[in-house]
Amino acid sequence: MENDGRCPLHVHAFLALSLDGFIARKDGGLDWLPTENVPGEDLGFESFLSGVDVLLMGRRTFQTVLGFGQWPYGALPARIVTSSMESRDIPTWIPGNVELTRKSPVDVLTDLGREGFDSVYADGGLLVRSLLVAGRLDDLVLTRIPILLGDGIPLFGPLDQDIPLAHVETRSFPSGLVQSKYSRSTRNLPRT
Amino acid sequence: MENDGRCPLHVHAFLALSLDGFIARKDGGLDWLPTENVPGEDLGFESFLSGVDVLLMGRRTFQTVLGFGQWPYGALPARIVTSSMESRDIPTWIPGNVELTRKSPVDVLTDLGREGFDSVYADGGLLVRSLLVAGRLDDLVLTRIPILLGDGIPLFGPLDQDIPLAHVETRSFPSGLVQSKYSRSTRNLPRT
Numbered sequence: 001m002e003n004d005g006r007c008p009l010h011v012h013a014f015l016a017l018s019l020d021g022f023i024a025r026k027d028g029g030l031d032w033l034p035t036e037n038v039p040g041e042d043l044g045f046e047s048f049l050s051g052v053d054v055l056l057m058g059r060r061t062f063q064t065v066l067g068f069g070q071w072p073y074g075a076l077p078a079r080i081v082t083s084s085m086e087s088r089d090i091p092t093w094i095p096g097n098v099e100l101t102r103k104s105p106v107d108v109l110t111d112l113g114r115e116g117f118d119s120v121y122a123d124g125g126l127l128v129r130s131l132l133v134a135g136r137l138d139d140l141v142l143t144r145i146p147i148l149l150g151d152g153i154p155l156f157g158p159l160d161q162d163i164p165l166a167h168v169e170t171r172s173f174p175s176g177l178v179q180s181k182y183s184r185s186t187r188n189l190p191r192t
Numbered sequence: 193m194e195n196d197g198r199c200p201l202h203v204h205a206f207l208a209l210s211l212d213g214f215i216a217r218k219d220g221g222l223d224w225l226p227t228e229n230v231p232g233e234d235l236g237f238e239s240f241l242s243g244v245d246v247l248l249m250g251r252r253t254f255q256t257v258l259g260f261g262q263w264p265y266g267a268l269p270a271r272i273v274t275s276s277m278e279s280r281d282i283p284t285w286i287p288g289n290v291e292l293t294r295k296s297p298v299d300v301l302t303d304l305g306r307e308g309f310d311s312v313y314a315d316g317g318l319l320v321r322s323l324l325v326a327g328r329l330d331d332l333v334l335t336r337i338p339i340l341l342g343d344g345i346p347l348f349g350p351l352d353q354d355i356p357l358a359h360v361e362t363r364s365f366p367s368g369l370v371q372s373k374y375s376r377s378t379r380n381l382p383r384t
Contacts, residue, residue: 019334019348019357019374020213020347020348021212021213021348032354132340142211144372146356146357146358146359146374146377147354147355147356147357148324148348148351148354148355148356148357149351149354150348150349150350150351150352150353150354150355151350151351155212156211156212156213156340156342157342158342158343159340159341159342159343160342161342162224162339162340162341162342163339163340163342164338164339164340165211165338165339165340165368166338166368167338167364167368167369167370169364170362170364170370172359172361172362172372176357176358176359177359178359178362178370178372180336180364180370182211182338185338
């Protein structure tokens with residue numbers, strides 16, 4: 001169903017983090033993430049991905065994905081929020097529906113709603129954090145990997161005030177991963 | 193059953209932390225912890241407490257507890273690890289079986305084993321972290337409160353190397369708390 005611009009966009013995040021709250025090592029390294037697929041262990045990412053119609057990603061996460069050498073998001077349209085990259089910095093193997101933008105994440109959401117998108121996958125620590133602070137993140141799936149890294153790129157950071165969240169559900173997996181879904185709390189500030 | 197000194201002590205921690213990993217605000221404040229008892233919601237702390245026979249606590253956490261105005265650990269013997277406090281700094285309303293020590297946490301564990309203790313409740317961020325690093329923490333119950341504080345006293349900190357942990361179990365509660373138990377991983381360094 002196409003958004004006719006009258007309904008608010010829904011914005012979702014789906015992130016893996018260490019027990020001490022890092023989404024990557026200082027250099028962006030993800031070697032500590034489990035790489036083996038445990039039979040029968042479906043973390044739900046494919047299902048999550050099938051429920052969104054556009055990807056909104058921060059520049060640093062985009063550069064990490066460029067290091068993978070393949071684009072894991074299929075034909076999903078994507079907007080990359082960056083003040084430093086130019087179109088010519090996008091490798092030719094990246095699909096044509098990946099666009100850079102210099103707008104703020106919240107302004108990009110406004111554009112995406114006008115363009116008829118319904119459901120946004122927000123990715124990247126800084127970007128997710130900025131949407132949390134703006135009250136624009138509807139829900140957040142956190143998958144905790146049972147490891148302490150000691151240092152790295154944190155998901156969370158300083159805030160002007162507490163942000164309470166509402167717990168939706170938690171699942172644990174044979175491999176030791178614990179996945180919790182949180183949504184915006186009714187105790188939060190109203191959307192701006 | 194009294195420890196005859198031939199069996200290793202078991203060391204356990206039980207901590208509440210915010211989603212962004214803080215155990216207290218910068219000033220030690222715990223106002224963000226849920227204070228209402230939700231009917232039927234047993235977080236298991238009483239059961240945990242009945243399974244230990246001595247408390248090992250860091251100085252900063254001890255001072256936070258002093259601020260409560262009552263000692264919540266009943267007749268449990270306690271050792272407080274501090275390099276700055278003196279016996280005269282302990283208020284008179286604190287039970288007589290609370291002792292200060294200037295030894296390192298690991299050395300105190302050696303003493304406690306010799307004294308016949310079996311099962312240690314380790315409390316305080318720095319202390320728990322030092323025991324984790326030393327490979328002397330057997331298990332760790334983390335209860336995540338669904339709130340982001342942005343700043344405070346973190347449970348975890350810098351490490352010389354990764355510390356993998358083994359997930360034991362996870363429970364979630366109607367109030368939104370998520371409690372996970374982790375134990376030392378077989379991938380960890382051997383005990384020193």
